[in-house]
Amino acid sequence: MARPITDDITLQELQKATRNHGMPLEGLRYDITPVGMHYLLTHFDVPFVNADSWRLEVGGHVANPLVLSLDDIRARPQVTLPVTMECAGNGRAWLNPRPRSQPWLNEAVGTAEWTGTPLAPLLEEAQVQSGALEVLFTGLDRGRQADAEQWYQRSLSLEQADRPEVILAYAMNGLPLPPQHGYPLRLVVPGWYGMTNVKWLKAITAVTEVFSGFQQKVFYRIAQDDDDPGIQLSRMFPRSLLVPPGIPEFETRDRLLPPGPISLEGRAWSGWSPIAHVEVSFDGGGSWAAATLDPPVGIHAWRRWQFEWTAVEGEHVITSRATDEAGNTQPLEPRWNAKGVANNMAQTVVVRARPGVILG
Amino acid sequence: MARPITDDITLQELQKATRNHGMPLEGLRYDITPVGMHYLLTHFDVPFVNADSWRLEVGGHVANPLVLSLDDIRARPQVTLPVTMECAGNGRAWLNPRPRSQPWLNEAVGTAEWTGTPLAPLLEEAQVQSGALEVLFTGLDRGRQADAEQWYQRSLSLEQADRPEVILAYAMNGLPLPPQHGYPLRLVVPGWYGMTNVKWLKAITAVTEVFSGFQQKVFYRIAQDDDDPGIQLSRMFPRSLLVPPGIPEFETRDRLLPPGPISLEGRAWSGWSPIAHVEVSFDGGGSWAAATLDPPVGIHAWRRWQFEWTAVEGEHVITSRATDEAGNTQPLEPRWNAKGVANNMAQTVVVRARPGVILG
Secondary structure, eight states: OOOOOOSOOOHHHHHHHHHSBOOOGGGGGOSSOOTTTSOBOOSSOOOOOOTTTOOEEEEESBSSOEEEOHHHHHTSOOEEEEEEEEOTTTTGGGSSSOOSSOOOOSOOEEEEEEEEEEHHHHHHHHTBOTTOOEEEEEEEEEEEETTEEEEEEEEEEHHHHTOTTOEEEEEETTEEOOGGGTTTOEEEOTTBOGGGSOOSEEEEEEESSOOOOHIIIIISEEOSSTTOOOEEOOBOOOEEEEOOOSEEBTTTOOEEEOSEEEEEEEEEEOSSSOEEEEEEESSTTSSOEEOEEEEESSTBSOEEEEEEEEEOSEEEEEEEEEEETTSOBOOSSOOOOTTOOOOOOOEEEEEEEOTTOOOO | OOOOOOSOOOHHHHHHHHHSBOOOGGGGGOSSOOTTTSOBOOSSOOOOOOTTTOOEEEEESBSSOEEEOHHHHHTSOOEEEEEEEEOTTTTGGGSSSOOSSOOOOSOOEEEEEEEEEEHHHHHHHHTBOTTOOEEEEEEEEEEEETTEEEEEEEEEEHHHHTOTTOEEEEEETTEEOOGGGTTTOEEEOTTBOGGGSOOSEEEEEEESSOOOOHIIIIISEEOSSTTOOOEEOOBOOOEEEEOOOSEEBTTTOOEEEOSEEEEEEEEEEOSSSOEEEEEEESSTTSSOEEOEEEEESSTBSOEEEEEEEEEOSEEEEEEEEEEETTSOBOOSSOOOOTTOOOOOOOEEEEEEEOTTOOOO
């Protein structure tokens, strides 16, 4: 079983770990993750935005540039979508050696109901011109990374930007976006890793060249080293997570429960296609048993699974893994890469069944 | 300047750091911290509570035991209080050697508007009997710590429990408590460190002996070793925190800004008495200049401060410290103790002023 490196965490990593946060895995019990439990990764700082003076500029290679207020955007057609979103760096801390960034273990995920307006009609209104290749999204969050000052920026191809489920969201779980989730407006691209979903939008720009900014061409890639162009990240690879059963040991976070029947539950998702099945193993992946799947919470959201287990006295290691309809499945060991992204290795939970344990 | 140990973080600490979270310090800009930015420390697990079947038991050494539903509690007199709450472990990661628990740096704080009903009239209705010494609060969160299974429990003396500002809160910032902040009901004891404010209340019990449970007599104490009975924690020691100015460097979280005038701002609080003054130093505490103080957000909440600074080109280390009317002030170096609590050493922020930097 892979264990994270524990002998050289840096101040820089700790500074990120105390600002950012995962979803405590007991949060897997909720179809829609309560605000504040949803994972949060702020790349630079949370900007302080006055929504009255804030404007979204839609421009670049368009015939009809737009400058829109929040009221303008709220007056447009409205959709609400439950979307499971995961940080591309989820699982980073299990890699060895550990790439230096936010040291996530397993919990950088959440499912929110995002309310907003579809992007495609807005691009149509702006009249994106022939010759445009991509749409560039610029956030109000600014910082310096890899020796360059930058706004946080990501692009989508025109084809991806025109997908009907791509929205500009101004509400999360029925309330205005919290500041830390992109107030007043963010991009939501269902199925893609979190870095795509640019927060605090200031500009949407049709561009005639493929965007080569840091967050697109350097950081969020599966690459072996700096010379490897690697693979650009897009959709989330399948993952299953288990609500750790029983009660925790404070020091280790290992689990305690009384011997006997217990219902295990978790959630599984993939950005590539629907989840086909979830399996559970109690012998480190030597053998697997199928879990029962509930319907997904939405086309772009996780599905709940359950597995009826009888714990006999002793120590157990529970592993679950998801497989999607495209045939992608989770590995048991991490696949190392230089940026520490897309590590969807199966989660393991250590459980001790002891007579007399009282559950919470 | 004290630096945290960075060479031996454990998996246990990292597991806590990715579940729990501080308030990103740009959140100091808000009088009331938005939900999800407020610091969060879950001692064991977040319980999954059905509020319809949930009941609060008020019992023990009382003549009139009560069993109350959430509706019963909401029908009682209602108060709303802005309260600054800080984790007793804030600052732990600056200690050397570092006690093993949640490795906070500086940001385990937040200010919420808590709505609930005062505790004292409820105790009066239950008719606490002569001979009762303390009131014990039991949460629904359960786990094993230091070789003992336990519900999370803390007590208050009768005198403290009868303070008029001590409330049972069912709403945070105007909405029902989020699960992670104690849904459906939590204790709020303004001025005291976070561990006092028991979440997910299941029972309030008048007891005739001083409570000697783990979370009271062992963990939350300022002690030099296991043999030292030490000092029981209660009120928050004064602290000032600064909104890190300028824009961040991703790797180091150090700050960049252009030379010139800039308004520094922060917040200061103390659980012992009102804040008397906040000072700022640019030479590591050799000399200090007074900041301007706004009125406090509430009797039990932080006050904003400002300081007009002109940054000259080069590197600066900004330190701020608060002093309360009781004469407590912040040290420049940490005061080590075995549990890593109550380290209110002054925060330092590294800032580089460089021509051409564009602020976000």
